[in-house]
Structures are given as structure tokens and as C-alpha cells.
Amino acid sequence: MKTATLTLLLSFLLVALGTSGNALAAETATPAADAAWAAIAAAMKQSRPDPMPEKFTRADYFKWNEPRLRQLQTDVLTFMATYPDDPRRWEGVAYIIEREPDFITEFKPEFDQNPRRAHIVVDEAAKAAWADKRIELQQALLASDDASDEAREKVEVEQAADELLAGDEPPALDVAEQRLNDLAERYPDGSAVYYFTLRLLRGYESSDEPTAIALWQRLVDSPMPRVREVAAGRLRVAAAKEQPMELAFTAIDGREVDLAHLRGKVVLVDFWATWCGPCLQELPNMIDVYSRYHDKGFEIVGISLDGRNYQDKLQAFVEKRNMPWPQHYDGQGWESPLAKRFGIQSIPSMFLLDKEGRIYSTSARGERLEAAVRECLGLDEAK
Numbered sequence: 001m002k003t004a005t006l007t008l009l010l011s012f013l014l015v016a017l018g019t020s021g022n023a024l025a026a027e028t029a030t031p032a033a034d035a036a037w038a039a040i041a042a043a044m045k046q047s048r049p050d051p052m053p054e055k056f057t058r059a060d061y062f063k064w065n066e067p068r069l070r071q072l073q074t075d076v077l078t079f080m081a082t083y084p085d086d087p088r089r090w091e092g093v094a095y096i097i098e099r100e101p102d103f104i105t106e107f108k109p110e111f112d113q114n115p116r117r118a119h120i121v122v123d124e125a126a127k128a129a130w131a132d133k134r135i136e137l138q139q140a141l142l143a144s145d146d147a148s149d150e151a152r153e154k155v156e157v158e159q160a161a162d163e164l165l166a167g168d169e170p171p172a173l174d175v176a177e178q179r180l181n182d183l184a185e186r187y188p189d190g191s192a193v194y195y196f197t198l199r200l201l202r203g204y205e206s207s208d209e210p211t212a213i214a215l216w217q218r219l220v221d222s223p224m225p226r227v228r229e230v231a232a233g234r235l236r237v238a239a240a241k242e243q244p245m246e247l248a249f250t251a252i253d254g255r256e257v258d259l260a261h262l263r264g265k266v267v268l269v270d271f272w273a274t275w276c277g278p279c280l281q282e283l284p285n286m287i288d289v290y291s292r293y294h295d296k297g298f299e300i301v302g303i304s305l306d307g308r309n310y311q312d313k314l315q316a317f318v319e320k321r322n323m324p325w326p327q328h329y330d331g332q333g334w335e336s337p338l339a340k341r342f343g344i345q346s347i348p349s350m351f352l353l354d355k356e357g358r359i360y361s362t363s364a365r366g367e368r369l370e371a372a373v374r375e376c377l378g379l380d381e382a383k
Contacts, residue, residue, distance in 0.1 A: 029086065030083075033079075033082075033083045033086055036075075036079050036082070036083070037079065037086070037088050037092075039075070040072065040075050040076060040079060040092055043068065043071070043072050043075070044072065044092075044095050046068070047275075047277065048061075048064075048275070048277045049064055052277075052280070055284070056277065056280055056281060057112075057115075057281050057284075058115050058278070058281045059107075059111055059112045059113075059115040060281075061277050061278070061281060062104075062107075062111075062115055063107060066101055066102060066104050069096075069099060069100065069101035070101045070103075072092075072095070072096060072099075073096045073100070073101060073130075075092075076089070076092035076093060076095065076096050077096075079092060080092065080093065087146040087147070087148070090141050090144065090146070090147035090148065090151040091148065091150075091151055093137050093140075093141055093151070094141065094150075094151040094154040094155055095154075097134055097137060097138060097154070097155060097158050098154055098158060098192075100130065100134070102120065102122060102127075103122050103123040103124075103126045103127040103130070104120045104121065104122055104123075105121050105122065105123050106120065106121035107119070107120055107121075108120065108121070138155050138158065138159060141155050142155060142156070149187070150190075150192075153183075153186075153187045153190045153192045153193060154192045156183065156186075156187075157183065157190075157192040157193055157196045160179055160183060160196065161196060161199075163179075164176060164179060164200065165200070165203070170200070170203045170204050170208060170211070173211055173214060173215055173218075176200060176215065177215060177218055177219075180193075180196075180197050180200070180219070180222070180227075181222065181223060183196070184197075184222055184223040184224045184227065185223050188223055188224055188225075189224075190224075193224065194224060194226050194227060195345070197219070197222075197224075197227050197230075198230065198345050198346065201215060201216065201219075201234070202346075205362070209238075212234075213235070213238050216231045216234045216235050216238070217231075217235065219231040220232060220235070229340060229343075230343040230345055231343070232343070233340060233341060233342050233343020233344070234342075234343040235343075236341065236342060236343070237342055237343060237351070237359065237362070240351070240358060240359045241358055241359045242358065243358065244259070244260070244263070244353075244356060244357030244358055245259055245269070245351065245353055245357055245358065245359060246259060246260065247259045247269065247301070247338070248260070249328045249338075251326035251327055251328060252311055252314060252315055252326075252327050252328075252329050253315065253326065253327075255326045257301055257326045257328070259301070259353070259357055260357070262299055262357070263355065263356065263357050264297070264355050265297045265298070265299050265355065266293075266297055266298050266299070266352070266353065266354060266355060266360075266373055266376040266377050267298075267299045267300070267301060267352075267353040267357075268286070268298075268299070268300045268301070268350055268351070268352050268353075268364070268369075268373075269301050269303065269350065269351040269352075269353065270286070270300060270301065270302050270303065270348060270349075270350050271303045271305060271338075271339065271342075271344045271347050271348065271349040271350070272302060272303070272304060272305065272347050272348045273304055273305040273306045273333075273347060274304070274306055274310075274313070274314060274317050275306065276305075276347050276348065278347070278348060279347055279348045282348055282365055282366070283321060283323070285365075285366060285367075285369060286300065286369070287321070287322060287323065289369050289370050289373055290324075290325065292370075293370075293373050293374075293377065296377055296379070297355075297377055298373050298377065299325065300325035301325060301326055301328070302318075302323070302325055302326065302327040302328065303327075303328045303336075303338055303339070304327050304328060304329045305333050305334060305336055305339055305344075305347060306329065306331070306333065307331060307332075307333045308331040308332075308333075309331065310329070310331060311329055311331070314327065314329055315327075348365070349362070350362065350363075350364060350365060352364040352369075352372050352373070352376065354376045355376065360372065360375075360376055
């Protein structure tokens with residue numbers, strides 16, 4: 001979208017924001033509004049191309065998702081301006097506030113092999129215009145009398161994110177805990193609060209693990225049951241960096257898997273699913289590293305979070321993709337006891353275990369995987 005086009009849409013939207021939104025959806029909905037909203041709702045649910053290409057890299061995902069988000073932004077703003085009394089407009093606004101595009105105008109040739117921000121060109125004027133209007137939309141939604149609690153929760157979470165994640169470093173522990181607990185008390189069953197808690201904790205885990213562990217310990221008493229459950233799981237992961245990780249199951253092909261029997265080998269425990277775009281993007285790299293280091297003592301153990309009645313399809317999938325390592329599957333998806341046991345709330349989640357069975361890395365993906373595997377196998381030391 002060109003800057004002028006975005007500015008025109010946002011200006012048009014300002015008129016709509018001043019319009020009363022007291023009418024209920026049932027009273028304001030028309031066939032045209034229903035059709036427009038149905039298209040928006042379907043686009044919001046889409047998380048990957050359909051059909052899914054057999055080869056779909058991280059660069060491919062960005063190239064697919066950026067125009068999708070740009071189009072959704074345009075469609076939501078247009079819907080809001082066209083149907084200013086339809087309460088569903090706030091659901092769309094909450095979505096585009098949560099998932100905003102990067103306003104990319106060009107992917108440089110280097111992006112395909114190295115998908116980094118340095119290899120994209122961004123329309124900074126359009127991005128700045130959206131940042132200003134995003135604040136206005138947040139304020140308008142919270143001031144409205146017809147926005148749902150779910151939409152309000154999402155916007156309040158985004159405001160908290162803007163405040164707590166504004167700097168280069170995670171916020172002070174007491175500040176983060178207080179803000180998370182305030183949100184949890186207002187929205188004890190809220191998904192947005194829950195996922196923001198995980199997002200904030202991942203920031204600590206990547207930059208200041210002791211602080212992350214301290215916050216997990218505090219969140220064991222969170223007002224949110226799901227946060228308490230995940231906190232306990234993440235503390236088990238932290239413990240597995242000191243003591244061997246324990247895991248045993250029967251794979252979908254009948255193989256018996258027990259990490260205790262794999263001591264002396266380097267093992268990657270991979271929580272994934274066939275529907276997960278980033279998981280599939282990582283697969284070629286995993287297959288390559290496995291093929292080159294398996295005979296040197298590298299193993300992979302898959303934990304599939306695919307849903308019910310999928311075992312035969314999962315078996316066919318791993319055979320077609322040449323994934324010879326064992327797979328756990330129980331059909332419970334995110335409710336899998338193994339996922340809950342280790343606090344898994346996003347995938348792929350990978351635990352690289354050293355020869356003693358302790359977690360060596362939770363971020364061994366992409367080019368880091370081979371380097372970490374070599375370190376654990378002691379191959380670089382042998383040079």
C-alpha cells in the first residue's frame with residue numbers, strides 16, 4: 001500500500017470513529033456486512049498458505065504473510081468505515097493492532113538465504129503513519145461501549161507490551177510481575193494475557209535466564225491457572241539443564257524410546273506439528289544435520305502436537321519428508337501431557353541434550369543447530 005493510500009484510508013476511518021457504536025450486531029448487520037466480515041474472519045484465521053507448498057522456507061513465509069497482513073489492514077479499515085455501527089469492527093481492529101505488517105516495499109536478493117531486517121526495504125512514512133493511528137484506534141476501542149471483553153483484553157495487552165518492551169532490555173522484575181498480575185486479575189481466562197506472559201518470559205529467557213527463572217518461580221502463584229501450569233513446566237526445563245531430562249514413550253512406528261538409553265549420544269527433542277509453518281521451515285535443516293551427524297552420535301526425537309485422528313497421516317508425512325527419527329503422538333495437541341510437562345506453548349520448541357542427557361540449548365535452530373551439535377559431539381575439539 002502506498003503512503004497516500006494508507007493515509008486516505010486512515011483519514012476516512014477517523015470519521016467512522018466518531019460515529020456512535022451503540023447498536024448491536026444483530027440490529028446493524030446486513031447481507032453485505034456479513035459477507036465482508038466473513039471474508040475478513042477467514043483471512044484472520046489463516047496461518048499458512050492453502051495448499052501448503054512442500055518446500056516453504058522462513059523467507060517464503062515472510063513473503064506470503066506481509067501482503068496478507070497489509071490486505072487485512074486495508075479490509076478492516078474499510079469495513080470499519082463502511083459499517084461504523086457493527087461491533088465486529090472492534091474484533092478486526094484488535095487483530096490488526098496485534099498483528100501489524102512491516103510495510104515492506106522490497107525484499108532484497110539476500111533475503112531468500114538470510115531473512116533478516118537488513119535485507120528488506122520498509123516504507124518508513126507508512127509505518128510512522130500507522131504507529132500514530134494505532135494509538136488512536138486503541139483509545140477509541142477502549143472508550144467504546146460495544147467492544148467485546150476479548151477485544152479490550154487484546155488492546156490492553158498491546159498497550160502493556162508497548163510500555164514493558166519499549167527498551168532494548170526486559171523490564172525490571174517487580175514491574176513486570178505487577179503488570180502481569182494486574183492483567184491476569186482483570187482477565188483470568190484471557191488468552192492474550194496468557195500469551196503476552198509467555199512472550200515476556202521468552203525475552204528474559206533469551207537475555208537473562210536467572211531473572212526468567214525468578215519470575216517463573218513467582219508466577220507459580222499467578223491468578224491465571226494456565227500461567228501457573230506453564231511456570232511449573234518451565235521450571236522443569238530449567239532443572240533439566242542441571243539434571244538429565246527424563247522422557248520415555250512408544251513411537252508411532254512401534255519403536256520404544258527412552259532418553260535414559262540414549263545417554264552418550266547428543267539428542268534433539270523437537271516439539272512440532274505438521275500444521276506449523278515455522279516447524280516445516282526448519283525441517284530441511286534438521287534433515288541435513290541428521291543425515292551428516294547421525295553416524296557420529298546425533299539423534300532426534302519428535303513430539304508431534306497434531307490433533308485427533310492424525311496418526312496415519314503423520315506417519316505418511318514423516319515417510320514422505322524422509323524423517324527417520326521416532327515420533328511421539330497422542331492426538332491431544334496442546335493438551336498433550338508431554339507438552340504440559342515441559343511448559344510448551346509455542347512450536348517449534350527444541351531441546352538439544354548433551355551426552356549426559358542435560359539440556360545444552362533451547363535455541364539450536366537454523367545455522368545454530370549444526371554448530372551446537374558439533375560442540376556437544378566434541379568434533380570441534382578434535383580438530
